Amino acid sequence: MEEERQPARRPGGRSARVRTAVHRAVTDLIAERGFGNYTVGEVAARAGVADTSVYRRWGTLEALTMDVAITWLTTTSPVPDTGSLDGDLRAYAANVARDVTGPDGLAVLRLVIALSSAGDDGVRAREAFLAERSRQLQVMLDRARDRGEHPPEVLDVVDHLLAPMYVRVLFGAVPLTPDYVDGLTGRLLARTP
Amino acid sequence: MEEERQPARRPGGRSARVRTAVHRAVTDLIAERGFGNYTVGEVAARAGVADTSVYRRWGTLEALTMDVAITWLTTTSPVPDTGSLDGDLRAYAANVARDVTGPDGLAVLRLVIALSSAGDDGVRAREAFLAERSRQLQVMLDRARDRGEHPPEVLDVVDHLLAPMYVRVLFGAVPLTPDYVDGLTGRLLARTP
Numbered sequence: 602m603e604e605e606r607q608p609a610r611r612p613g614g615r616s617a618r619v620r621t622a623v624h625r626a627v628t629d630l631i632a633e634r635g636f637g638n639y640t641v642g643e644v645a646a647r648a649g650v651a652d653t654s655v656y657r658r659w660g661t662l663e664a665l666t667m668d669v670a671i672t673w674l675t676t677t678s679p680v681p682d683t684g685s686l687d688g689d690l691r692a693y694a695a696n697v698a699r700d701v702t703g704p705d706g707l708a709v710l711r712l713v714i715a716l717s718s719a720g721d722d723g724v725r726a727r728e729a730f731l732a733e734r735s736r737q738l739q740v741m742l743d744r745a746r747d748r749g750e751h752p753p754e755v756l757d758v759v760d761h762l763l764a765p766m767y768v769r770v771l772f773g774a775v776p777l778t779p780d781y782v783d784g785l786t787g788r789l790l791a792r793t794p
Numbered sequence: 795m796e797e798e799r800q801p802a803r804r805p806g807g808r809s810a811r812v813r814t815a816v817h818r819a820v821t822d823l824i825a826e827r828g829f830g831n832y833t834v835g836e837v838a839a840r841a842g843v844a845d846t847s848v849y850r851r852w853g854t855l856e857a858l859t860m861d862v863a864i865t866w867l868t869t870t871s872p873v874p875d876t877g878s879l880d881g882d883l884r885a886y887a888a889n890v891a892r893d894v895t896g897p898d899g900l901a902v903l904r905l906v907i908a909l910s911s912a913g914d915d916g917v918r919a920r921e922a923f924l925a926e927r928s929r930q931l932q933v934m935l936d937r938a939r940d941r942g943e944h945p946p947e948v949l950d951v952v953d954h955l956l957a958p959m960y961v962r963v964l965f966g967a968v969p970l971t972p973d974y975v976d977g978l979t980g981r982l983l984a985r986t987p
Contacts, residue, residue, distance in 0.1 A: 714907065714964045724966065731965060760978070764961035765953035771907045771964075772924060773917065785953070788985070 622648040623655060627669045632708035641665075666712065667726030671733060673709045680737045686745035686752050687790060693741065694762055694786045698777040701770050710771055735759075753789055761789050815841040816848060820862045825901035834858075859905065860919035864926060866902045873930045879938035879945050880983060886934065887955055887979045891970040894963050903964055928952075946982055954982050 626647040630639040641662050645652045659665035677700040681692035700706050713730050735755050742752040762785050766777055819840035823832040834855050838845045852858035870893040874885035893899050906923050928948050935945040955978050959970055 711907065714904065727966060731967070759961070760958035761954055764957040768952070768957035768960050773920060774924070792981070 619648070619650050619654060620658075623650065623659075623665070624669050624672060627665060628673070628705050628708055631712055632705070663726070667729065670709060670712050670726060670730050673705060680741040682741075682744065686742075686748075686750045687786075689741050689745065690758075690762070690790065691783060691786045693738075694766075694782045695779070697763060698766055698779075698782045701766055702775055702777055707770055710767060714771075734763075753792065757789065757792070762786065812841070812843050812847060813851075816843065816852075816858070817862050817865060820858060821866070821898050821901055824905055825898070856919070860922065863902060863905050863919060863923050866898060873934040875934075875937065879935075879941075879943045880979075882934050882938065883951075883955070883983065884976060884979045886931075887959075887975045888972070890956060891959055891972075891975045894959055895968055895970055900963055903960060907964075927956075946985065950982065950985070955979065 623644060626644045627639075630644060630647065641655050642652050644662075644665070645655050648655075655665065659668060677696075679696065681689050681696070683689050683692055701710065713727055738755045738758050742755060742758070745752040765785055766782070769775060769777060816837060819837045820832075823837060823840065834848050835845055837855075837858070838848050841848075848858065852861060870889075872889065874882050874889070876882050876885055894903065906920055931948045931951050935948060935951070938945040958978055959975070962968060962970060
């Protein structure tokens with residue numbers, strides 16, 4: 602099989618379809634078996650592509666896994682822009698709750714956690730994931746500050762909005778009800794006049 | 795090898811030493827390889843006991859893993875009894891921070907998380923872990939209520955004291971400084987007059 606030689610990386614073309622199929626295969630395998638309990642060959646077979654396609658584009662299983670995690674992060678739970686800190690945080694919390702309890706949420710959370718034991722590449726992937734999440738939050742909080750509001754720090758949002766939801770999902774204490782999620786936001790905002 | 799036939803389960807005797815060695819082996823293997831990536835044979839070899847000793851006492855690898863998790867939980871991070879809610883919560887938070895950043899903390903957290911993908915036995919083990927943690931906390935909070943104090947709910951302690959520390963450890967954002975840990979407690983107590 603000689604896929605991806607011609608129209609390489611044309612958006613929406615074969616290259617994009619291969620990428621989507623390979624990402625889907627990785628996410629499914631992580632969900633079924635846990636992080637790391639699969640090979641490039643298994644990913645390729647499930648995605649319906651040749652092993653060489655995976656190696657050529659991603660190089661290693663770790664690099665592929667990192668790409669999946671970062672892509673998931675940057676395309677889910679986008680930070681909203683509602684015009685107020687209160688509106689942004691409530692919408693963001695609802696987005697996170699939806700995504701983290703969705704079909705891939707637990708798998709990706711486990712993936713980020715497992716990265717710590719995946720050597721230097723894994724640690725770099727985890728750092729990139731967290732840096733991207735922090736950057737997204739900072740944009741939202743900076744907008745609030747520019748409007749004259751008094752936003753919490755990024756780490757407060759992580760500790761008191763994300764961490765409770767992450768731990769409940771990781772420990773199986775779901776569902777995250779709308780009242781619960783909104784309560785976390787209300788509690789966080791009550792700290793910042 | 796015919797260990798454990800005679801003086802079975804005598805505290806401090808051979809049976810207790812076997813149990814300690816086997817628990818140690820499991821914790822070390824989880825820390826090195828992640829949850830589930832080891833066999834009864836490997837556990838037994840590292841503990842210096844026969845495979846049959848492990849099978850006879852624990853039955854399955856899952857049951858052994860559950861025993862390790864529950865033992866770790868019930869013998870670390872004990873709930874203190876200082877005479878005040880403020881003192882109890884601050885001491886408890888400091889205990890958890892110490893244990894969860896200690897040599898076995900990350901391994902046990904990962905173990906509890908991994909249990910969710912370990913079938914019904916795993917889910918039962920995780921439930922038992924969480925139920926025991928909740929029970930310990932409830933005792934401490936009930937004492938405060940009996941003294942006329944106004945303690946938070948158990949789930950608030952989980953969400954705003956344990957979850958931030960767990961997530962920071964799981965995502966590698968350590969150390970947990972004393973100021974940080976005490977700040978979590980202060981924030982939680984500020985909610986309950």
